[in-house]
Amino acid sequence: MKALMSVGALVGAIALLLLVGMILDVVPSNTVRLVEGYMPIQMLLEVACFVAGFTGLSYMLSSMGMAVPRFWQGIGFWAFVLLYLKFRVYPPIPFSVRAMYGTVSLVAVFMWVSANEDDWKKFKQPIMNVLDAQSGANKMLRYAYLVLIPVLVGFTSFNAMKPKSEEPIELRTVHPAPPASTKVHGKTYTLQTSQNPYRVNPEGKFDQEYSNKLIVEQGMGRLMAPNANPWDEKNQGYLKYVKEGGEIFFQNCHFCHGDNLNGRGLHAFAFNPIPANFTDPGTIAQLQETFIFWRVAKGGIGLPNEGFPWASVMPPWEQHLTVDEIWKVILFEYWHTGYYPRTWD
Template identity: 40%
Template sequence: MSRRLRETLGHPFWQAVLLMLAAYLVIVIIGWVSAPVPRTVVIQYMLSALVGVLIFVSDNEQRWSRFKEPIQRTLVEPERRRLRGALLVLVPALVGFVTFQQVRPTVSAPAALRSVHPASPVRITFRGKAMELATLENSLRASGDLAEHYAAGKRVYYQNCLPCHGDLLDGRGHFAHGFNPTPLPFDGSTIAQLRESFVFWRIAKGGPGLPREGAPWNSAMPVWEDFLTQEEIWQVIIFLYEQTGLNPRRLGVEGEGGHE
């Protein structure tokens, strides 16, 4: 038994089969541990592996003829008629099945090509008043008591933002499941990469204020200038950063996203 096994393992034909199996397993395992590998990529890898294996078996004359031998025998020997017949049925059936899988009609929603943080406009109008976003700063940071701004912003958040963005600021409030795209979570690092003026623009102008690449027609973010004053928006922005322990990106400050 072990002698036969050794003979089989030493035979270039079975070596080639094992190598191809090993190559396939490696791709599958990569798919498990990292992202799933698309089928076209799998086919490409397997073709490369096949070329490599063929180079290996045809590397010297003796190995090449040993490799061809079982194939040749299956093709011609009368004792192998059954195997030959089975292969002549099974291989076309497999090809037919794969072809059917390819051409069979399937339906899925088109991929949502959407920029989550598209470039902001240069200026916006807030309740009819023009604002330059490049120079817009959170005026409350320079005046008054931060704790008071935080408390006021907290109230604004809980009376307006909570149903979607949630108690945990994770974008999973009790209404979040009804919307697509889902509300933005604040507990990741996203808002640390944004300037406060950008956040102000996103709150004030909401979904309909997005540029085309942001798919404004799908966003459920309200136009908050219809509900909140400028001061209330600055307050809720302070709340967002304080509650999550993150800092907004600032112009000219190293280590918080760098220069513009």
């Protein structure tokens, strides 16, 4: 038990030091990188580490006779949650969301300190002591609070009332409903029944199972499956078209969507919102190939009214690419991210 607790204490101390370093900007906040896609679980693990660490720390301190009063434990933990959300999590969470999490954790802390009558009394004690001001120190504290609280509240309200120029908040519909059919280069494609003409086996037959076997492997790095190199000149069918699609992608799309299809291309920093990240499980992995066909062919301007606000400079690629080229690019995007397109059934 004791050993376990000491390990916990050690973890807690290190974790706390790291967090303090990040807050004071001594340690860069990307020291332990939050990896895209794994971020939620990473954060949960981290917070679990912290909690274990705190348990260990408080155990160690109390066994050394320096027990932290419940009052400070409660306040400390709440402060920790707020600081963690503000300084650790990147990309930053907006204040309104942090306020929500802050309130929830405040309630949780209250439930924890008032779990039974005894704890609640212990928690209240320091507050009562200051109110009663029996000792000199408490008297000092009481006067200090008497002055500080109004000043602080006044100042905060001044800040809140001062006219400010903060960016208006924007909400987006990420995947608007597609139309039933779309007309590209004079031909009408029904989204429900169309197929990617290049998702074919070496015999030239549409074969999703065949192509699914040859896409890049999921897992760190997303590398191509062994012996499925699109640059192999002997390729027939699917992989040959993947390579052709890649050529089109790297002449037209990577400028925004990035060399790794993660929406961080050369020009991406200039746009708001930044271009779609295809490696995110929420984009092409959730959609049918024909949906992508419609989006690529018609671009931002082709979004329906409810796909609001459009705020997209995605051009209608039918202006620059042939139908075949569009299908090949889509084939490449699924290959490179290692996702299977969703099917209609």
